[in-house]
Amino acid sequence: MAANDATVAPPPRVSIRFPFGGELLSRGVVTLWLTVIVLIPLAAVLEHSLQDGLGEFWEAITEPESVAAIRLTLISSLIIVAVNATMGTLIAWVLVRDDFRGKGIVNSLIDLPFALPTIVAGLTLLALYGPNSPIGANLAYTKAAIVLALLFVTLPFVVRAVQPVLIEVDREMEEAAASLGASRRRIFRSVLLPNLTPAIVAGCALAFARALGEYGSLVLITGNIPFETQVASVYIFGRIESDAPTSAAAVSIFLLVLSVALLFALNLVAKWSSRHANG
Amino acid sequence: MPTASPPTSEGRAQRYGLRVVALGYLALLLVIPVAIIFVRTFEDGLGPPLEAITSPDGQHAFWLTLVCVGIAVPLNTVFGILAALVLVRQKFRGKMILNTIIDLPFAISPVVIGLALLLVYGRNGWIGQDLLDAGIQVIFSTPGMVLATIFVSLPFVVRETMPVLQEIGDEQEQAASTLGANAWQTFWRVTLPAIRWGVAYGVVLATARALGEYGAVSVVAGRISGETETLPLFVENEFTNFNLAGAYAAAIVLALLALVVLFGMNIFKRKESDA
Numbered sequence: 001m002a003a004n005d006a007t008v009a010p011p012p013r014v015s016i017r018f019p020f021g022g023e024l025l026s027r028g029v030v031t032l033w034l035t036v037i038v039l040i041p042l043a044a045v046l047e048h049s050l051q052d053g054l055g056e057f058w059e060a061i062t063e064p065e066s067v068a069a070i071r072l073t074l075i076s077s078l079i080i081v082a083v084n085a086t087m088g089t090l091i092a093w094v095l096v097r098d099d100f101r102g103k104g105i106v107n108s109l110i111d112l113p114f115a116l117p118t119i120v121a122g123l124t125l126l127a128l129y130g131p132n133s134p135i136g137a138n139l140a141y142t143k144a145a146i147v148l149a150l151l152f153v154t155l156p157f158v159v160r161a162v163q164p165v166l167i168e169v170d171r172e173m174e175e176a177a178a179s180l181g182a183s184r185r186r187i188f189r190s191v192l193l194p195n196l197t198p199a200i201v202a203g204c205a206l207a208f209a210r211a212l213g214e215y216g217s218l219v220l221i222t223g224n225i226p227f228e229t230q231v232a233s234v235y236i237f238g239r240i241e242s243d244a245p246t247s248a249a250a251v252s253i254f255l256l257v258l259s260v261a262l263l264f265a266l267n268l269v270a271k272w273s274s275r276h277a278n279g
Numbered sequence: 280m281p282t283a284s285p286p287t288s289e290g291r292a293q294r295y296g297l298r299v300v301a302l303g304y305l306a307l308l309l310v311i312p313v314a315i316i317f318v319r320t321f322e323d324g325l326g327p328p329l330e331a332i333t334s335p336d337g338q339h340a341f342w343l344t345l346v347c348v349g350i351a352v353p354l355n356t357v358f359g360i361l362a363a364l365v366l367v368r369q370k371f372r373g374k375m376i377l378n379t380i381i382d383l384p385f386a387i388s389p390v391v392i393g394l395a396l397l398l399v400y401g402r403n404g405w406i407g408q409d410l411l412d413a414g415i416q417v418i419f420s421t422p423g424m425v426l427a428t429i430f431v432s433l434p435f436v437v438r439e440t441m442p443v444l445q446e447i448g449d450e451q452e453q454a455a456s457t458l459g460a461n462a463w464q465t466f467w468r469v470t471l472p473a474i475r476w477g478v479a480y481g482v483v484l485a486t487a488r489a490l491g492e493y494g495a496v497s498v499v500a501g502r503i504s505g506e507t508e509t510l511p512l513f514v515e516n517e518f519t520n521f522n523l524a525g526a527y528a529a530a531i532v533l534a535l536l537a538l539v540v541l542f543g544m545n546i547f548k549r550k551e552s553d554a
Contacts, residue, residue, distance in 0.1 A: 020466075034362075034377065034381065037429055037433060038380060040405075041392070041396050042383070044398035048398050094301040110305075114484070115491075117493060118493050119511045119514050120491070128311055129312075134315065152308055152309070213391065233494070236390045237390050240397065245403075248394055252395075256387060259387070260383070263386050
């Protein structure tokens with residue numbers, strides 16, 4: 001601040017009284033609500049998964065049917081992450097850099113999977129890729145159907161993560177590279193892609209976490225065949241229905257730890273990359 | 280939109296190719312499947328879908344959905360604003376932990392959420408039997424479905440409000456306070472108007488999730504037709520009973536609600552970035 005501003009003293013900071021009955025009460029209410037709604041139920045899952053000891057816990061998640069379900073879930077989630085990384089970035093690029101009629105409508109359509117109930121998503125996919133497929137592509141009750149449904153529900157994550165970064169990116173670097181004779185492919189790989197990578201990774205992590213737990217869109221389309229098309233969430237549901245809550249709880253905790261660890265790692269990466277960007 | 284470098288024919292071809300790939304992908308994944316549902320629903324006229332949706336079970340599912348949304352969304356809105364204020368404007372130990380817990384509903388499978396409620400409020404759960412003895416049935420009944428809906432839609436308002444609160448800072452609140460406004464006046468006249476579009480966006484997202492929740496509700500509902508069936512459960516039930524007209528009709532109702540949500544999202548997002 002310049003010296004001649006010294007006569008104008010900055011306004012003194014007053015401590016604002018917190019609404020909702022003061023700081024302590026409001027903090028208490030928030031903690032209580034989270035405890036009742038989220039923490040106590042999750043604690044019940046953890047307790048239940050371990051109530052017969054660690055041995056039973058291990059047995060529940062290593063029993064062949066659950067291993068198959070977990071493996072299928074992980075593999076399909078990895079596939080959709082790879083597709084989303086490519087197609088999500090491509091769609092974001094088209095929405096930001098390209099210009100065509102109806103672009104606004106296409107842009108709002110991207111959010112449709114977030115707005116559409118998952119069971120309706122499954123039903124609609126079945127209409128095009130089911131037994132009565134008008135194009136003769138019946139994927140119902142196959143592994144391909146799982147990937148398709150997961151692609152549908154996770155579509156917005158990477159697009160919406162990459163889009164704002166692509167808008168902000170400084171185009172001068174790309175133009176400089178072009179004027180130095182770099183090919184378009186080279187410019188994309190060496191100039192644009194490094195800028196987009198953190199956003200792509202963030203979008204992929206969210207898509208992966210969502211895919212791990214997805215249930216609604218898979219119910220109608222995968223047919224729930226053990227060792228074939230039974231993903232982890234459907235397996236857990238089956239265990240609940242057949243009154244085996246302990247084994248359901250064990251697989252649940254396994255999934256939970258996996259996705260929480262992933263989101264935690266994502267937070268660390270985000271913090272790390274923002275520190276390096278500013279430093 | 281000005282493009283700096285003059286487009287070469289090779290560049291134009293590449294750009295055109297990418298556009299075709301992107302739009303083709305969206306068409307095959309999103310647009311055509313949804314369009315087919317609309318066509319199939321109305322191919323025999325308005326009669327069958329209307330009949331399915333006005334059947335007693337259909338109507339009951341519709342009202343039960345509204346009850347779940349009508350309780351869960353307002354509660355989470357109040358909680359969301361409060362939690363955002365606490366997390367942005369207060370300093371205390373354990374803030375990081377609180378912040379992480381709020382995200383948990385996003386990281387957990389809906390089926391696991393249903394199981395969690397079952398293990399607390401179910402017959403063999405922590406307090407289920409005690410509640411039953413007191414005459415309160417939670418699982419296989421409306422309270423359980425409402426709890427499941429609250430759980431899955433919890434983070435939206437907090438997450439959309441926090442960045443707005445951070446951005447507006449507290450200078451205006453300081454000023455109001457200096458001029459003698461009390462805490463409530465400051466909140467109603469200064470803070471709330473400044474964050475309203477962020478809150479509205481969060482409410483729209485929470486409503487969409489609450490309306491369409493299937494997995495968590497399905498575990499705790501026990502699917503008793505005409506009793507514990509929301510619209511998404513109704514869709515599944517009609518489909519597995521080979522009543523395609525009913526399934527499609529209910530799906531169309533949900534899809535139209537989704538379009539309204541999409542519209543709301545666009546409006547509030549624009550208002551937010553204009554503000």
